[in-house]
Amino acid sequence: MKVLIVGGGNTLYFVCRNFIAKGYRITVINRNHDECVKLARNLNITVIHGDGSESRILQEAGANGADVLLAITPNDQDNLVICQLAALQFGVPRTVALANDPDNAEVFKKLGVSAFSTTQIIGNLIEQKASLEQITNLIPVGEGRVNITEIVLSSDFPIAGKFLKEIELPDNALVAVVIRRNQPIIPRGHNRLMPGDRIVLITLPENHGTVLKVLTGQNE
Amino acid sequence: MQDNLYIVIVGCGRLGSDLANRLSREGHLVVVIDHDESAFGNLSHEFSGFRVEGDATQLAVLNKAKLKKSDLVFAVTHEDNMNLMVAQVAHKIFNVPRVLARVFDPRRTQAYKHLGIETVCPTTVAAELFLKTVANYEASKKGNKS
Numbered sequence: 001m002k003v004l005i006v007g008g009g010n011t012l013y014f015v016c017r018n019f020i021a022k023g024y025r026i027t028v029i030n031r032n033h034d035e036c037v038k039l040a041r042n043l044n045i046t047v048i049h050g051d052g053s054e055s056r057i058l059q060e061a062g063a064n065g066a067d068v069l070l071a072i073t074p075n076d077q078d079n080l081v082i083c084q085l086a087a088l089q090f091g092v093p094r095t096v097a098l099a100n101d102p103d104n105a106e107v108f109k110k111l112g113v114s115a116f117s118t119t120q121i122i123g124n125l126i127e128q129k130a131s132l133e134q135i136t137n138l139i140p141v142g143e144g145r146v147n148i149t150e151i152v153l154s155s156d157f158p159i160a161g162k163f164l165k166e167i168e169l170p171d172n173a174l175v176a177v178v179i180r181r182n183q184p185i186i187p188r189g190h191n192r193l194m195p196g197d198r199i200v201l202i203t204l205p206e207n208h209g210t211v212l213k214v215l216t217g218q219n220e
Numbered sequence: 221m222q223d224n225l226y227i228v229i230v231g232c233g234r235l236g237s238d239l240a241n242r243l244s245r246e247g248h249l250v251v252v253i254d255h256d257e258s259a260f261g262n263l264s265h266e267f268s269g270f271r272v273e274g275d276a277t278q279l280a281v282l283n284k285a286k287l288k289k290s291d292l293v294f295a296v297t298h299e300d301n302m303n304l305m306v307a308q309v310a311h312k313i314f315n316v317p318r319v320l321a322r323v324f325d326p327r328r329t330q331a332y333k334h335l336g337i338e339t340v341c342p343t344t345v346a347a348e349l350f351l352k353t354v355a356n357y358e359a360s361k362k363g364n365k366s
Contacts, residue, residue: 053301055327076277077305081328084304088331103279111308 001025004061004092006052006082007072008035011118015070016043027061053081055089063090072098080104083113116143124205140205147203148176151215155195158217165189173211174202224248228290228316230276230306231297235322237262239294244269251285254297276306279313287314295321300328307337 003019005012006029016039019026026045029052030036040047050057052071063069069086071079076099083095099105099117108115121144139148153160159167164175164187178185179198185191193199203211212218225248229236232254241264244250250269253276254260260271274281276297287293293310295303300323307321321339323329329339 053328054325075301077299077301080305080308081301084335085328085331088334089327101278104277107279107309107313110313 001067002062002065003027004029004058004063004066004069004086005072006030006070006079007074007098008032008039009074011072013039013043015072016045020044027066029057029061053078053085055085058082058086058090063092066090066092067094068092069095070098071095074100076100076104079115080108080111080113083108084111087113114143120144145204147201147205147208149201149203149208149212151199151201151212153193153195153197153199154216156217157195157215159193159215160195162193163189164191164193167193167214169214170207170210172204173207176200176202225291226286226289227251227292227294228253228285228287228310230254230293230295230303232256232259232262232271233296233298234262236294236296237264239296240269241267251290253281253285277302279309282306282309282314287316290314290316292316292318292320295319300325304328304332304337304339307332307339308335311337 002025004027005015008030012028016026016028020043027048028039028045029048029050030039031051033049036047036049039045048057048061052058063086069083069092071082073079079097083097086092086095095113097108097113097115099108099115102117102119105115105117105120121140124144125138125140140146141148175187177200178187178191178193179200180194199215201211227243227248228251229240230253232240232252236252240250240252244267251272252260252263252269253272253274255273255275257273272281272285274284276282287310293307293316295306297303303321303323307319310316311319319338321337323332323339323341324343326341326344329341329344332339
């Protein structure tokens with residue numbers, strides 16, 4: 001896969017390292033000459049020095065053949081225009097923009113550009129993670145639209161000892177797996193949830209809090 | 221005056237402040253947005269509109285300037301991408317009836333025509349004036365000869 005990334009800083013550096021490990025071909029566009037030199041020295045990537053919202057620079061970076069473009073500069077206006085130009089002028093099939101201002105994630109989507117906000121993602125993660133000590137793991141998937149959460153069932157939870165079919169979960173939530181004594185079980189209605197079980201939950205950010213409340217009896 | 225308009229101008233540089241001063245003098249209600257407070261120094265004493273200090277890529281700032289109520293929005297900062305973003309947000313999110321953005325890079329103006337964003341490119345406008353001068357001169361030379 002050929003990935004074009006416009007931006008800089010630590011995020012870009014580590015994203016590149018991650019993608020290289022996955023075997024992607026990466027080209028970075030960066031405005032700062034010194035940073036370009038550093039990136040080219042430290043990573044096995046192509047680096048183009050220039051303004052990513054200039055057609056000439058996008059062309060030089062091979063936007064024509066890119067599968068994905070990621071615009072993660074600190075300026076929302078640049079990220080938006082870079083993604084739009086890449087799609088309009090070079091037909092890049094997938095473009096994703098970073099929305100530094102979380103409000104702009106919604107704005108970009110309305111303007112036809114996929115967007116994500118790290119502030120939102122990190123904020124949600126911290127809120128959810130800090131809310132319960134029994135949560136041992138929480139992974140957002142699908143661009144943060146779905147959560148996978150692992151919790152350890154404690155004996156003071158209202159669901160302890162109940163059959164799965166007795167537990168009234170909100171819509172769009174699922175007890176996907178129960179791990180009991182290192183054995184994973186895909187639970188059915190007739191399975192009981194026992195203290196000490198590790199439960200893997202699928203939830204949406206909207207109903208995450210409600211689901212946890214049903215299971216643990218605790219408020220967020 | 222019954223037909224005065226509510227006009228929001230983003231960017232208070234030479235062009236923005238000139239537009240703001242003139243439109244305000246004509247009796248329109250003008251709001252100027254700039255992230256740099258000192259830019260408002262370009263406004264004349266006659267300017268009777270409002271000043272909003274802030275980054276126009278933030279919805280909060282555009283809300284403060286009451287974009288929803290505006291008839292026209294001009295995006296004339298010195299940054300092409302800023303103008304293009306503000307114009308799109310004004311047009312598609314605030315449903316402003318008439319939006320115009322200044323864009324220096326002629327290639328960017330072409331791309332945004334497809335998205336229904338109206339732009340003015342100073343480079344193109346200037347080039348056309350120069351070429352017109354050449355054409356006029358040629359015509360007058362021919363006229364003298366015949």
